[in-house]
Each structure stands twice: as structure tokens, then as C-alpha cells.
Amino acid sequence: MAMPPTLALALSEYRTQMELIRGPMADDDLVFVREDGSPMLPLSVSHAFRRIAKKAGLAGVRLHDLRHTHATFMLRR
Numbered sequence: 001m002a003m004p005p006t007l008a009l010a011l012s013e014y015r016t017q018m019e020l021i022r023g024p025m026a027d028d029d030l031v032f033v034r035e036d037g038s039p040m041l042p043l044s045v046s047h048a049f050r051r052i053a054k055k056a057g058l059a060g061v062r063l064h065d066l067r068h069t070h071a072t073f074m075l076r077r
Contacts, residue, residue, distance in 0.1 A: 021035050022036070022037050050063075
């Protein structure tokens with residue numbers, strides 16, 4: 001499954017914002033980083049996702065669940 005154009009746009013905008021803060025990024029830089037470019041702890045990302053999911057009415061959905069959902073969609077295609 002190809003990346004949806006909306007996700008590509010969101011990632012491009014995120015990269016632009018991060019480059020304003022940190023300077024030029026390499027293609028292999030991490031997505032989930034602190035402003036100084038150091039990696040975020042996985043638990044921090046999970047907690048942030050949990051808060052966002054709850055606000056979206058998806059309480060109980062874990063970030064890892066999205067991986068399984070994506071894999072299921074890929075298998076069905």
C-alpha cells in the first residue's frame with residue numbers, strides 16, 4: 001500500500017518545521033525526536049499517542065495496534 005498523499009504532506013511539513021529548529025536533516029533522521037534531535041523514549045511516544053487516541057475516541061488503541069491493522073490491510077490487498 002502506498003503512502004497516502006496526506007501523510008506525505010504532513011511528513012514534509014514536519015520536516016520543514018524541524019529544519020527551522022535544528023537545521024538540515026538527513027534522509028535517515030528519526031521522526032520521533034526531541035527538538036535537539038535526540039531520540040524520544042519509546043514510552044514517551046506511546047504516552048503521547050494514548051492521549052491523542054483518547055481524545056479521538058479511540059481509548060484502548062495502542063500505537064502498536066496500528067502496525068497490526070496496517071499489516072492486515074496489506075494482506076487483504
